[in-house]
Amino acid sequence: MNPFQQRDLKYIWHPCSQMKDYESFPPIVIVRGKGAYLYDIDGKRYLDAVSSWWVNLFGHSNDRISGAIKRQAEELEHVIFANFTHPAAVDLAEGLVGIVPAGLSKVFFADNGSSAVEAALKMSFHYHQQTGQPQKTKFAAVTDAYHGETLGALSMGDLDLYSKIYKPLLLNTLRVRGPDCYRCPYGKDRQTCDTECFEAMETTVAAHADELCAVLIEPLVQCAAGMKIYPPGYLKKLRDLCTRHHIHFIADEIAVGFGRTGKMFACEHAGVRPDLLCLSKGITGGYLPLSVVMTTDEIYDAFYADYTELKAFLHSHSYTGNALACAAAVESLNIFRSENVLQRNEVKARMMAQKVEVLFQGHPYLGEYRQLGMIGALELVADPKTKTPFDWKRRVGYNIYKKALERGVLLRPLGNVIYFMPPYVVEEEDIDFMVQTAFHSVNAYFNGKD
Numbered sequence: 001m002n003p004f005q006q007r008d009l010k011y012i013w014h015p016c017s018q019m020k021d022y023e024s025f026p027p028i029v030i031v032r033g034k035g036a037y038l039y040d041i042d043g044k045r046y047l048d049a050v051s052s053w054w055v056n057l058f059g060h061s062n063d064r065i066s067g068a069i070k071r072q073a074e075e076l077e078h079v080i081f082a083n084f085t086h087p088a089a090v091d092l093a094e095g096l097v098g099i100v101p102a103g104l105s106k107v108f109f110a111d112n113g114s115s116a117v118e119a120a121l122k123m124s125f126h127y128h129q130q131t132g133q134p135q136k137t138k139f140a141a142v143t144d145a146y147h148g149e150t151l152g153a154l155s156m157g158d159l160d161l162y163s164k165i166y167k168p169l170l171l172n173t174l175r176v177r178g179p180d181c182y183r184c185p186y187g188k189d190r191q192t193c194d195t196e197c198f199e200a201m202e203t204t205v206a207a208h209a210d211e212l213c214a215v216l217i218e219p220l221v222q223c224a225a226g227m228k229i230y231p232p233g234y235l236k237k238l239r240d241l242c243t244r245h246h247i248h249f250i251a252d253e254i255a256v257g258f259g260r261t262g263k264m265f266a267c268e269h270a271g272v273r274p275d276l277l278c279l280s281k282g283i284t285g286g287y288l289p290l291s292v293v294m295t296t297d298e299i300y301d302a303f304y305a306d307y308t309e310l311k312a313f314l315h316s317h318s319y320t321g322n323a324l325a326c327a328a329a330v331e332s333l334n335i336f337r338s339e340n341v342l343q344r345n346e347v348k349a350r351m352m353a354q355k356v357e358v359l360f361q362g363h364p365y366l367g368e369y370r371q372l373g374m375i376g377a378l379e380l381v382a383d384p385k386t387k388t389p390f391d392w393k394r395r396v397g398y399n400i401y402k403k404a405l406e407r408g409v410l411l412r413p414l415g416n417v418i419y420f421m422p423p424y425v426v427e428e429e430d431i432d433f434m435v436q437t438a439f440h441s442v443n444a445y446f447n448g449k450d
Contacts, residue, residue: 002041025380025402033060036426038410042125047409049422049434054223054255056286058335059293065285065331072327081109081321082357088326095112095333096294101273104294108313110319113254113280114148114292117216119315120276121152123293124214127302130311136247139171140204140215142178144208144305146224147252156216159224172233174212176204176439178222179230180377183387195233205241214248215241216276226417226446227377229370230271230385239272243450248275250269254291258282258332259342260421262349262373275299285332286423291323318388345374352420352429355435365446378438396445401440408436411441418442 005026013019014027029041036059038046048056058065064363072088079086082428108123121139128136139156143148147156155171163170177200181190188196188228205212219235222228242249251274255265260282263269264370267277276299280291305311335341353371360366360378367381380396382388390396397413404411411418411434418438422430 002029004041007334008316019419028405035059035061036423036430045408046405047422047426047430047437048433049409049420051282051410051421051423052286053281054260055281055284055424057258057282057332058285059423060286061423062285062335064335065287065328066164068327068331069287069324070078071149076323078319078322078324082316085321086322086323086326089321089328090332092326092333094328096279096292099127099333100277100294101265101267103296104277105297106295106300108293108295108315110280110291110292110293111253111317111319111322111325112148112276114153115317116254116278116280116293117153117156117250117252118150118180120250120278120295121156121214121216122315123276123295123299123313124250126313127248127299128213130302135211136213138174138208138211140174140176140208142176142201142217143220144178144180144222144225144228145216145218146222148254148317151189162224168224174204174208176201176215178217179234181230182228182370184214188418190229190231193233193418194420195231195237197230198234198237201238202241205245208445209245209247212245212379213248214250216250216252218252219256219340220269221256221266221375221376224267226379226414227370227419229372229375229377235267235270235272239270239274242275250274250276252278254280256279256375257409259336259345259424260373260375261344262342263274264336264342283332284325284328285335288322288325289319290322333433336352345424348424348428348431349373351431352435355432359435359439363442365442374421374424377414378418378442380416380418392416398446400438403444404437405438407437407441409437410440411438 008027011024030038031041032039036048038048076086096107097105108119110119141156143158145158147153149162151169154166157163186196239249251267251282257279258292275296277294284290298446303311303313309450360369365380367384367387369380370377382390396416397418400418401411401413
């Protein structure tokens, strides 16, 4: 164990970790990154196949984003955002309004995904209180949802790993059985079905419309649940249902926004516009914390009044609209425009799918490979015929993750799901290395080899 690892274990409490594991598997000390690769203190490199928790879009130490932050830092690092503004925030807000579904015309700044979800929930609730609907006090979300780990956001989630212990503190969310295409109870296929699973949402909303503020959902991909992919038709039906019952449709595109699904935003696959859109993660290209909630003039106008009417949305944090983060995000949008990113990603996504098919077809422990855009996921099961999952105590994904690290690829798992979400700068040789390493690491684990 090197001195940095020793000091780390003495002082740092890492997220999403059982710290006792670190005694036998200490944290890898990364000293630099470039492109799709990270380099540790000993000079070993790792392909960042998970984009450092899904935030990195254009590679580590991207010259354009680094330069934009440097220029901004030499002019203004931060300023109070109440009654003040700055050019980077204005440019970013204008740029976002220009690319999101039409009608999302106002931008509210926060600093991370959970905060964006919290703000959206409060905004929806507050809107109904100020428009003569005080009985609307509840929210609905689907099974296996993940929306963050602050208490309001955690209330909307449905993954016991994160929320079970905190249930006495959480909001009373209406939980609706959501889409589960791999284990579809209707025996349908996500490519051809009529989203029969939506009947559960239809029933719940119809029964509780008078008390519902909003439905919150991750469009098309439930990421933390194992990259569970469902069809766009579900979102079309949800948009219509919310409109009919006068409740808000909140889209949590924190993980899937900014090109991950093949379009700039996942809602575009369904041709729908949410009432509130939460964005974060890739917004700054992976450089700095930033999030936004985008909403409509209708919702904005419910808070617009003379100061004495006390209708303002009093939600803030000290670093709201941080100039450095905004500058990074502006340059990230510039890269999308100037480098034809989405079109180039179409080619890379096909490469990824083809390479997985060649190597993993007929694998005895592969239940399903699913992919949407630059998100791919291998669900490993004990029996593909019955779709029986492995016992979580076996830690299948975690052990494969360690074997992949030995081979130089960062493939942090989601339970028994090994997924690919690489930066958009990967080339064919990187994709080949990523998929080959996943294949060999899976086989090494199941064959009991190092």
